[in-house]
Amino acid sequence: MKRLVWLLGVTLLMASGCGNDDFPGVRQLIERRVPWLSERVELCEEESSGSESFTLRSDAGKLCIAATSANAAAVGVNWYLNHYCGRSMSHMGDNLGPVDDLPLPEAPVTVTTDLDYRYALNYCTFNYSMSFYTWEDWERELDWMALHGVNLMLVANGAEAVWQNTLRRLGYSEERIASFLSGPAYNAWWLMGNLEGWGGPMPQSQIDARAELVRKMLDRMRELGIEPLMPGFYGMVPHDYGSHAGVRVFDQGNWGAFTRPAILDPTTPEFARVASIFYEETRRLYGDGIRFFSGDPFHEGGSVAGVDMGEAGLAIQRAMQEAFPESVWVLQGWQDNPKPQLLERLDRRYVLVQELFGENTANWEQREAYEGTPFLWATVTNFGERPGVNGKLQRFADEVHRASTGPYASCMRGVGILPEGIVNNPVVYDLVLELPWHRDRVDVAEWIEGYVKARYGRCDERLTEAWRIFLETIHSSTIGYQEGPPENVLCARPGLGVRSVSSWGRLEKRYDTARFAEGVRLMASARADFAGSETYRIDLINMLRQVIANRADGVYADLSAACERRDRDGFRRASSEFLALHDLEEELLAQDPLYRIDTYQKQALAAGRTPSEKDNNLYNAMMLITYWGENNPAEDYLHDYAYKEWAGLMTSFYKRRWEMWFDYVQARLDGGTPERPEFFFWEREWAENNRKVMDCSPSLSFEEVLGRMEGLLRPGEEAE
Structure with a gap:
């Protein structure tokens, strides 16, 4: 077994x-x-x-x-x-x-x-968490990966040089190449075939620096026994590539408001020619020691009209094998991807499917190990690196055990973590990557005791009991389908009837929030004994942040009800409390650099070698965490997809949006006819105007913040 x-x-x-x-x-x-x-x-x-x-x-x-x-x-x-x-x-x-x-x-x-692979990273992780990693950041990251047993890791941050060289050999001008490559915070969606050029152009100095960085990463990975998964060629070409005489492409239309790259017909000689050039440039830049390649054609709604999927899959694999014999094509098991027809003619010895969304799906079971294909069980856990505590810990343990011991055990080859952002919920990653080293089903209620000791340095019954409560509530496996953690209405684009911050998220908390607050209160009671613990402080701030978010739901319901019944005084009181929660959370988050926007801004600046790089890095950073991208109000689906609860954002961005809306509603309740705020353009102006490092220094001590939160930590008593 x-x-x-x-x-x-x-x-x-x-x-x-x-x-x-x-x-x-x-x-x-x-x-x-x-x-x-x-x-x-x-x-x-x-x-x-x-x-x-x-x-x-x-x-x-x-x-x-x-x-x-x-x-x-x-x-x-x-x-x-x-x-x-x-x-x-x-x-x-x-x-x-x-x-x-x-x-x-x-x-x-x-x-x-006996599991072969412990895999890590999602394309999106390279932007939501790693857009501006320096070598020092990667050195730390790779040490973490090795300690946690990761032996196969995506490397997606040096593909610009490969594509630049490939397109040069295909006759593209430097200007056209620059318009195809994305900016430093958007290469994930470019490589996945969702967009071209957004956030660019990327200067040559940055392209070269990223290639140099990847070579250092690969050297270190070899020392630590971590194999790279590199971008492969699955047919993605610039959207106008079909204008070449005799070339057949499959137009992929738009992804939201973004023009998608086209897919070059894999069954044509032109595909084989371009693939050969692409892999030659990959080898020239990054060497021969690559056994794994990624690439999902027709990803997330891509058009397959006129495509012979079986022939296409065979041609993609053939080109990969010719360039790198016995290399493995790694595909994402996501929604209906990979389509059965794409797999049907492949040599399954050289295919690996990632069961991407294991916290909610069991496609590995429903599709009978993806029609008999080697697969990994994995979890996304986080989308957009949106804040919040979540993770169905017992489900993770049970599903890995079930997949490893059930009828498809011969195809179950390992586990993976594929978060869109990785600076969150460390307990999830510790558990999932440890599971391959356990023979029997893991009882997380027992496992968590050891986690608490390792996390905080020693055993403490208050912290262990707090974590048992978290397993019953925010880390419960019974809360049903959800895409990442439940969201914080304080950060939502204002209006009535708000149900989510991002387009595909949700505000609803499907656990006992009063019981959760009890666990946080118990955790906070240990602070005198753990005053010097970095991990304790970070976790306590995170749990307290969640308590504020939970309270905000009730206050939002109150102000919405007051608005509906045209209760001016009630609306004024509730809206004032709502804004006060922004101020309280701002002070809480300012207590640690991990939760401050200036930390992120300084990282973006440090990753740039020239003034233009630094400026574009910072602009990319500010776009991604606010409106994300797109300048078409009719296609405004991605705003706040990567929202952050960070000091510096809570008051200057989220609170200010709500203030604008509250002023508008209050004026209407008072009988006026004000103009409704236009947040679409305001958000873009904010990002443009904040290409500088903010001052996020706290004005209160941690103890003062905790004192102001005392009532929120006793919701039952407050209700009485």
Whole structure:
């Protein structure tokens, strides 16, 4: 069965000791992240019996980690840190301080997995979280990936150079190439065939810098046992490519208001020619060591009219195999993608489907392992990196176990995390990536105790009980279908009858919000004992932020009711409280750099090498998190898709929008005939005018903010 074998006390490997140091990349990782452990741990390679494994044991007062690969050795380091030392690394704070009295296993512990892949990242992650990553950011990211066992990771941030070189060889002018490539915050949707050029042009200095960055990433990934998944050629070409004589393309129309690239007919000689050039340029820039390629033709509503899907799939795979023999085509299992007809003629040995939306779907089961295709079970968890706490933790554990032990176990090849944004909900990623290393079904209520210790550094019954409450409420697996976390009405474009912030989100919280607040209150009661903990502070702010969002729902209902009955005084009181919640959340979020827009703005500036790069980076950043894109009011579907609850945005953007609308409604209630606010153009003006770093300094202390929130943390008493 595809699970681990965990042997205690009976493994006596390498009796002569673990005196080698066979994994220099992992050694360097230890020195970067936990240098206090470096002199007290030895790493050595052990022979594999067909499965990946690591063994922890003590030898002469040192920790020995014997592993079958560099990646398994890194997992062994993380396992030791989590389960023995109470230490952890995450995208939302680290708990990696030194442990003076080093705990050592009393007997050898061997942990094994038969699952081949632990996969990470979505194309969208490269923009919602990583648009402006520098090498230092990627160095940290890759260390996190290795520690969590990721051995296959998307690399989508260096494709501009490949496409530039390809289009040059196809005779395109520099001006036309520049109009095809996207800006630095939009390359995900360009590579997925949804748009051309938006956010650009990207200057040559930035194209070159991104290619250089990817080469450094690939070198480090090899050291850590992480294979890259690179963009493949699935037929995407500029939308006007069909104007070439004798060339057949499938017009893909629009994606919202954006013109989509065309799809070159894969069954034609021209496709084979362009694919050959594309892969030659990929190899020239990034080398031969690429075994996995991604690319989903006809993605998200793309037109398949006139397409022979079976022949098209075969031709795409053939071009890939000719350029990189035995390479694997990785496809997203999303909505009806990949269509059965696309798969039917493929060599399934070289295909891998990602069950993308495992928190809500079981396409792997309904489609009988995608008609007998190797697949990964994965979760999106987050869309647009929109804020909020969520994750159906027990469902994740149950579905991975079910897929691994059921009738399609022979096709179940691993797990994956494919969040659109990754700076959120670290418990989700820790759990999902640990699941392959467990033999039996994981009871998350038991697992969470170890997570709390690793997250905050030691056991504490208040925090453990708080997390048990979170499992009953905001992390419940019974809350039904949802695309990411429930949203915060404070951040919505104003109006009556608001049901979501983004077009495909929802405000509704399908859990007991009073019970959740009880858990947050219990968590807050431990603050004196965890005052120096970065992870505790970050998590407490996040949970308190959610309490404010939950309260805002009730206040919005009150002001809407007052508006409907034309109660001017009631509307004034409710709207005043609503705006006060913006101010309160602004002060709360300002308490930590993770929740401040100036952190993001500084990152965008730091990633630019020239003044023009810096300015365009910042403009891309401001567009993405507000109106997203498009300048056609009739196609305004993407506004607030990537909204953020950050200090700097809460009052200057979201509160200001609501103030404009409240002034309008109040004037109407007073008998006036004011002009309705036009938010579409105001949002674009705001983004244009905020191409500068904001001052997000708090004016209150954390304790003062907590004092102002006391009533919100006791909703039952407040109701009485």
